[in-house]
Amino acid sequence: xxxxxxxxxxxxxxxxxxxxxxxxxxxxxxxxxxxxxxxxxxxxxxxxxxxxxxxxxxxxxxxxxxxxxxxxxxxxxxxxxxxxxxxxxxxxxxxxxxxxxxxxxxxxxxxxxxxxxxxxxxxxxxxxxxxxxxxxxxxxxxxxxxxxxxxxxxxxxxxxxxxxxxxxxxxxxxxxxxxxxxxxxxxxxxxxxxxxxxxxxxxxxxxxxxxxxxxxxxxxxxxxxxxxxxxxxxxxxxxxxxxxxxxxxxxxxxxxxxxxxxxxxxxxxxxxxxxxxxxxxxxxxxxxxxxxxxxxxxxxxxxxxxxxxxxxxxxxxxxxxxxxxxxxxxxxxxxxxxxxxxxxxxxxxxxxxxxxxxxxxxxxxxxxxxxxxxxxxxxxxxxxxxxxxxxxxxxxxxxxxxxxxxxxxxxxxxxxxxxxxxxxxxxxxxxxxxxxxxxxxxxxxxxxxxxxxxxxxxxxxxxxxxxxxxxxxxxxxxxxxxxxxxxxxxxxxxxxxxxxxxxxxxxxxxxxx
Amino acid sequence: xxxxxxxxxxxxxxxxxxxxxxxxxxxxxxxxxxxxxxxxxxxxxxxxxxxxxxxxxxxxxxxxxxxxxxxxxxxxxxxxxxxxxxxxxxxxxxxxxxxxxxxxxxxxxxxxxxxxxxxxxxxxxxxxxx
Numbered sequence: 001x002x003x004x005x006x007x008x009x010x011x012x013x014x015x016x017x018x019x020x021x022x023x024x025x026x027x028x029x030x031x032x033x034x035x036x037x038x039x040x041x042x043x044x045x046x047x048x049x050x051x052x053x054x055x056x057x058x059x060x061x062x063x064x065x066x067x068x069x070x071x072x073x074x075x076x077x078x079x080x081x082x083x084x085x086x087x088x089x090x091x092x093x094x095x096x097x098x099x100x101x102x103x104x105x106x107x108x109x110x111x112x113x114x115x116x117x118x119x120x121x122x123x124x125x126x127x128x129x130x131x132x133x134x135x136x137x138x139x140x141x142x143x144x145x146x147x148x149x150x151x152x153x154x155x156x157x158x159x160x161x162x163x164x165x166x167x168x169x170x171x172x173x174x175x176x177x178x179x180x181x182x183x184x185x186x187x188x189x190x191x192x193x194x195x196x197x198x199x200x201x202x203x204x205x206x207x208x209x210x211x212x213x214x215x216x217x218x219x220x221x222x223x224x225x226x227x228x229x230x231x232x233x234x235x236x237x238x239x240x241x242x243x244x245x246x247x248x249x250x251x252x253x254x255x256x257x258x259x260x261x262x263x264x265x266x267x268x269x270x271x272x273x274x275x276x277x278x279x280x281x282x283x284x285x286x287x288x289x290x291x292x293x294x295x296x297x298x299x300x301x302x303x304x305x306x307x308x309x310x311x312x313x314x315x316x317x318x319x320x321x322x323x324x325x326x327x328x329x330x331x332x333x334x335x336x337x338x339x340x341x342x343x344x345x346x347x348x349x350x351x352x353x354x355x356x357x358x359x360x361x362x363x364x365x366x367x368x369x370x371x372x373x374x375x376x377x378x379x380x381x382x383x384x385x386x387x388x389x390x391x392x393x394x395x396x397x398x399x400x401x402x403x404x405x406x407x408x409x410x411x412x413x414x415x416x417x418x419x420x421x422x423x424x425x426x427x428x429x430x431x432x433x434x435x436x437x438x439x440x441x442x443x444x445x446x447x448x449x450x451x452x453x454x455x456x457x458x459x460x461x462x463x464x465x466x467x468x469x470x471x472x473x474x475x476x477x478x479x480x481x482x483x484x485x486x487x488x489x490x491x492x493x494x495x496x497x498x499x500x501x502x503x504x505x506x507x508x509x510x511x512x513x
Numbered sequence: 514x515x516x517x518x519x520x521x522x523x524x525x526x527x528x529x530x531x532x533x534x535x536x537x538x539x540x541x542x543x544x545x546x547x548x549x550x551x552x553x554x555x556x557x558x559x560x561x562x563x564x565x566x567x568x569x570x571x572x573x574x575x576x577x578x579x580x581x582x583x584x585x586x587x588x589x590x591x592x593x594x595x596x597x598x599x600x601x602x603x604x605x606x607x608x609x610x611x612x613x614x615x616x617x618x619x620x621x622x623x624x625x626x627x628x629x630x631x632x633x634x635x636x637x638x639x640x641x642x643x
Contacts, residue, residue, distance in 0.1 A: 118589065127570035129583035129609060224572040251583035251609040284604045337609060338583060363604055392604040410604070 230450030249282025281363025296349030300330035374412025439469030
């Protein structure tokens with residue numbers, strides 16, 4: 001896949017180089033950004049960008065830096081906001097870090113928070129859909145720095161954690177005897193994020209409501225996640241309300257979403273509470289399918305779910321695939337991820353949807369919110385501000401490193417995609433993202449997901465019946481910083497906290513310090 | 514042209530691998546009957562080989578409940594450590610690879626949908642999926 005893309009990019013760059021060279025030969029094509037292309041410059045010339053293909057796969061540091069500089073100028077969404085810095089004298093990692101905009105969002109956050117690399121060998125790892133090494137427990141970080149606090153957000157059915165009766169809200173006190181609150185971070189990471197199947201580690205667990213802890217030993221295994229859980233229809237005085245927890249846009253989610261919508265349609269639900277609080281994204285096609293299944297054909301036919309926009313050099317063509325830019329429609333048939341391709345999708349035909357969110361609600365999950373809002377489906381948001389990622393990228397391999405720089409933005413049928421600060425329930429305190437009707441409600445680890453008494457689900461039901469919110473709880477993203485987390489203590493009330501899911505070090509930086 | 518090319522590619526791949534020759538008419542969707550670790554290893558090797566990788570992470574119960582297997586990029590997160598990074602890729606632009614297990618008259622055969630490659634699993638027990 002990487003080689004194919006590299007070849008396509010090389011072809012494109014060749015075409016661009018040829019066109020520019022032709023212009024130069026005719027005495028045209030002047031200007032600071034597109035000088036002669038016949039050969040790479042021996043030294044940095046400000047504003048001169050040779051094609052990235054002329055530096056590709058040449059792994060001396062300066063060549064790699066030149067590659068990154070030219071590639072950024074070609075494909076970065078905000079290329080005109082990147083300072084042109086002499087690539088000599090920098091390591092490639094340090095130079096790449098400079099190749100992005102320094103602009104801020106309206107809330108004061110960096111506009112580009114998604115600029116990173118992976119070793120190519122790590123990035124190209126493949127796994128069965130939904131399979132991850134671990135214990136089947138998602139750790140939630142309540143306090144990142146001493147005194148730290150870690151609780152369980154949810155567990156996977158059939159996993160080691162589930163077999164040990166570890167439930168949402170359980171607090172991890174020690175790992176292999178090391179105190180979570182203040183112990184050695186390396187030891188904690190080793191136990192919480194095993195790297196080999198069969199590794200065993202012991203945990204002191206304080207179950208919700210328990211006065212004393214217990215010790216369990218968990219053995220790491222490849223765990224198959226269930227991305228769609230707790231599907232149910234709840235009877236109320238004003239009709240049946242559907243609920244589903246949707247955690248991940250993986251291939252296996254397609255069939256589970258179809259089954260869930262069929263179940264809810266059969267139950268005759270008149271409203272849906274879609275729990276996306278731990279859903280960080282994935283296949284946009286699956287997001288489109290779900291949006292269609294919620295809204296139905298009348299509202300979606302002929303409308304765009306999402307339309308991607310590259311920088312102004314590519315108004316009509318995808319510069320990576322070289323295909324014409326076309327919108328992602330609301331898919332009315334299965335795309336073949338785990339349901340036979342072409343199979344008609346069931347629908348609920350709803351005019352509104354309640355969405356439960358957190359700072360972990362990201363990317364394709366946010367696209368569901370934006371896509372539905374773009375066709376006039378009312379989205380009522382309960383929870384916390386979403387992550388703010390209307391952007392995407394194709395990975396770029398070079399010299400053993402895979403680089404990620406924002407290349408495109410997704411917009412909805414109305415052309416809107418400016419939610420860099422996320423979506424926020426309208427009564428969120430402090431600086432917020434795009435305001436959406438609904439209620440700011442903190443995560444509630446004292447109740448199970450899907451329990452009508454769980455804080456966010458309960459708020460959705462109350463808003464539906466009375467149109468009112470509880471007093472806002474939770475923290476705006478700007479306040480949910482490490483420094484703020486440091487001030488939290490072990491006595492925090494688990495029925496009203498915000499969290500960030502913890503990821504294995506290979507998936508994310510270590511949180512501990 | 515493209516379909517012909519795919520067929521030729523599939524035929525070429527079959528010539529290079531241990532492919533089953535039974536016609537599709539005699540095949541039914543199948544699931545693996547768990548016996549020992551040998552079949553799991555055989556499946557893992559077959560998938561990795563089909564995708565030209567040294568290894569692919571599979572669940573211990575892969576293809577024991579369903580007759581299709583989706584392989585996708587391992588899930589990773591934005592390594593910057595920001596508060597809510599979501600998936601590193603965000604919108605996943607790479608498509609999953611789909612495999613189907615079928616039972617023919619004499620063998621369990623894994624079919625890679627994208628290429629049409631057929632890989633016989635001689636040490637794997639399988640049964641028709643009901």
